[in-house]
Amino acid sequence: MEENRGLILYGCKLAKDLEENLPNLANHRDFFLRSCDEIIMAFSRVKERLSHEVFHRQLDIGIQEWLRSGAGTSTDSQAMNLLNAQAILGHSSSSAFSHGLELIGHETAGGRDLEGGADRWRGDRVPEKPTDALNLSPGTSFKRCRRRKDEADKIVRRVPAPRMGNLDLPPEDGFTWRKYGQKEILGCKHPRSYYRCTHQKLYQCPAKKQVQRLNDDFYTFEVTYRGNHICNIPSTATSATIPPPIEHGTVSQTTAMQPPVSHWLSIEVKPSPQVEATPSILDTLAFRYPGTTGGAGPSSSSNIAASGGGSAGPSGPRFPDYQPVADFADVMFNSGSSSNNSMELIFSSIDENWDNARAKKH
DNA sequence: CTGATTTGACCTAC
DNA sequence: GTAGGTCAAATCAG
Structure with a gap:
């Protein structure tokens, strides 16, 4: 234990x-x-x-x-x-x-x-x-x-x-x-x-x-x-x-x-009463990885945001707050790019989606 | 004007 | 006495 x-x-x-x-x-x-x-x-x-x-x-x-x-x-x-x-x-x-x-x-x-x-x-x-x-x-x-x-x-x-x-x-x-x-x-x-x-x-x-x-x-x-x-x-x-x-x-x-609240990994990582209905942090972090979890596999092309602003589907990602993480993994592991600009892709992706999310709220 | 950085002087453990 | 750590006045930057 x-x-x-x-x-x-x-x-x-x-x-x-x-x-x-x-x-x-x-x-x-x-x-x-x-x-x-x-x-x-x-x-x-x-x-x-x-x-x-x-x-x-x-x-x-x-x-x-x-x-x-x-x-x-x-x-x-x-x-x-x-x-x-x-x-x-x-x-x-x-x-x-x-x-x-x-x-x-x-x-x-x-x-x-x-x-x-x-x-x-x-x-x-x-x-x-x-x-x-x-x-x-x-x-x-x-x-x-x-x-x-x-x-x-x-x-x-x-x-x-x-x-x-x-x-x-x-x-x-x-x-x-x-x-x-x-x-x-x-x-x-x-x-x-x-x-x-x-x-x-x-x-x-x-x-x-x-x-x-x-x-x-x-x-x-x-x-x-x-x-x-x-x-x-x-x-x-x-x-x-x-x-x-x-x-x-x-x-x-x-x-x-408590760790800095600004960081994507530091926020919202808290047990909730809906824990049975939500994926583990493993699923969230690893949903792009084949064979590492029993959750969503690499074939899933949807990321967390794509699941509709946080509505929890039966098998889709269910952590809307992990949008940056999802995009992070998306860019790093699905882009198929070997360029050295991966980090730029990541951060631009994160920024854009944050902006989009913010725009939706207003 | 305020807060951060620089840098020589000072303090203290060894 | 020496070296590492800190202080604080001067200077810089926004």
Whole structure:
């Protein structure tokens, strides 16, 4: 049972990573395909392992846990689930994401005494861990342990760097960051850039990241994330949509850790009472894949939107909100094109259909 | 005018 | 003492 949950989390995580790095994948079509395959494989494996009833129960649990913990913000148990899932799938460092969106490390406090000892603390700094921030009360003074603390909750990823345009553009990951420093690092050819969450002041959001090019690969960033976002504001949010700051100590885990709501995979993935009548997320993601699900196969030429604005037919796709995903798969796997412009096709397709959908509403 | 970036100085773990 | 991380004033951009 635990393995199934891990597989679901793993699939969601892969999909989330892929989503976050879409802007950087224009020239990585093969990698993109491998990533899609891996996502499908993860979910397919779950489906194989479970009877229909049990599957839905697990999916609910998995998605709820994923949403509760926040996509891309691994807790220890989540990391373990992901590792278990990778083991089940027979992946190690050779997985698709190991080549591009490689999660190369997740370090936690691991029993080290990071808070105590003879470290000096300063009262004028905010804590760096979300849990600390959540427990903040006005006037509380905080001890500060800089370097040793930084080893905790560190997640290191490698992501493709842009090859055209602004080469220094940091990889897009769904959040807005403010650069607060840059430094030459000993033994590194390229400087390291330091970013913190744009909403750090408003929300005391402790999230930070460091971006550095690899010595031997100019076109790959190594991104180190520290601290989880508690602001829950995606990069695409307008100022009008940004909610007021949540008072310390009152933030719920669910609210605080949800992934950015702007992303196609992050939205509307929630169990509903109609779950029996709706396809699983597997069907939604994989309906174009022959042999991966028992649902709609590759022969189906209808996509989600074509099923009539969300009316659930007996066998057709039934997730109107997944229109972008459907088109995504449509372009990637049915276009038969081997051109390098696939990504443009995808995004233009998505944009057009969103526009169409919006136009229909009005 | 406001918010983001740059960059030299400062702080702290090792 | 050194290196990594952060601060904050100056500067830039929208």
